[in-house]
Amino acid sequence: MKTALTIAGSDSGGGAGIQADLKTFAAHSVYGMSVITAITAQNTVEVRSVQNIDEQIIQDQIEAVFDDLKVDAVKIGMLSSPSIVTTVAETLAKYQPNHIVLDPVMVSKGGHRLLAEDAISALKEELMPLADIITPNIPEAEILTEQKILNELDMKSACISFKKLGVKSVLLKGGHLSTDPNDLFYDGENFYWVKGKRVHTKNTHGTGCTLSSAIAANLAKGNTLLTSVQLAKAYIEVAIEHSLDLGNGHGPTNHFYELYKRAHLMNQ
Numbered sequence: 001m002k003t004a005l006t007i008a009g010s011d012s013g014g015g016a017g018i019q020a021d022l023k024t025f026a027a028h029s030v031y032g033m034s035v036i037t038a039i040t041a042q043n044t045v046e047v048r049s050v051q052n053i054d055e056q057i058i059q060d061q062i063e064a065v066f067d068d069l070k071v072d073a074v075k076i077g078m079l080s081s082p083s084i085v086t087t088v089a090e091t092l093a094k095y096q097p098n099h100i101v102l103d104p105v106m107v108s109k110g111g112h113r114l115l116a117e118d119a120i121s122a123l124k125e126e127l128m129p130l131a132d133i134i135t136p137n138i139p140e141a142e143i144l145t146e147q148k149i150l151n152e153l154d155m156k157s158a159c160i161s162f163k164k165l166g167v168k169s170v171l172l173k174g175g176h177l178s179t180d181p182n183d184l185f186y187d188g189e190n191f192y193w194v195k196g197k198r199v200h201t202k203n204t205h206g207t208g209c210t211l212s213s214a215i216a217a218n219l220a221k222g223n224t225l226l227t228s229v230q231l232a233k234a235y236i237e238v239a240i241e242h243s244l245d246l247g248n249g250h251g252p253t254n255h256f257y258e259l260y261k262r263a264h265l266m267n268q
């Protein structure tokens with residue numbers, strides 16, 4: 001069985017973070033493993049508090065996985081602090097995994113910081129160059145490239161700035177623009193629009209986590225980067241279309257819709 005490892009924060013509400021990543025791996029028939037970087041007390045409305053995990057325990061988790069199990073792809077999400085960024089970068093550099101997908105998570109939908117401001121330079125310098133692909137949303141890309149992104153032309157220019165920062169490839173997500181959610185994939189040479197149709201729902205908690213872990217799952221299965229991005233985009237669109245109206249805020253996406261449909265389990 002193909003395998004994937006997520007290095008990310010825990011979301012007690014189950015819609016984002018480690019929980020979303022493991023559900024996504026399972027939905028792709030990929031064996032999921034996890035390294036927890038921080039615990040968030042979170043639901044569909046808000047993040048109430050965050051407890052970072054000790055750096056030594058984070059290093060131990062990564063080593064425990066790599067020293068025993070094969071890892072076909074790695075997805076990185078919430079890293080919280082500068083020292084966690086450095087620990088993850090240094091420990092992964094020892095193992096040189098085949099595929100690294102970095103979602104540069106910064107702020108939750110409810111506006112809670114998930115990456116300290118003083119961790120941004122470590123993320124840029126130590127981790128971004130290690131990743132095969134980074135998957136920023138528009139606000140994250142604006143901070144990382146220090147430029148405004150107001151339209152699809154600005155998205156292209158931001159991708160070129162990422163290349164100058166030493167990034168190998170980028171999927172710049174267009175979900176935060178008011179147009180259709182078209183994402184731009186740049187492999188350092190060519191641009192590919194990965195187009196989507198906007199689903200009008202408030203239930204979009206964890207969309208970024210789910211998309212990046214679907215890319216990792218598809219890479220683990222041996223797909224190219226471009227195909228992995230295209231398959232992941234199709235997966236997230238269905239997951240949003242059939243999202244779950246749970247909680248009082250932004251409900252989670254439906255990670256297992258296709259599986260439930262095939263098993264005739266919806267609405268039971």
Ligand SMILES: Nc1ncnc2c1ncn2[C@@H]1O[C@H](COP(=O)(O)OP(=O)(O)O)[C@@H](O)[C@H]1O
Nearest residue numbers: 137173174175176181196197198199207208211
């Ligand atoms: N309402 C929506 N309908 C369809 N696709 C969406 C919608 N919102 C976001 N997406 C897509 O979901 C993925 C995650 O994007 P986004 O929500 O921008 O990330 P993040 O959760 O990191 O802010 C992208 O492929 C984006 O285009």
Ligand SMILES: Cc1ncc(COP(=O)(O)OP(=O)(O)O)c(N)n1
Nearest residue numbers: 009016017108109205206207208209
């Ligand atoms: C623990 C944890 N990790 C990441 C996020 C952010 O996830 P994202 O997919 O960007 O979803 P929203 O926060 O936009 O709903 C998170 N909230 N918690």
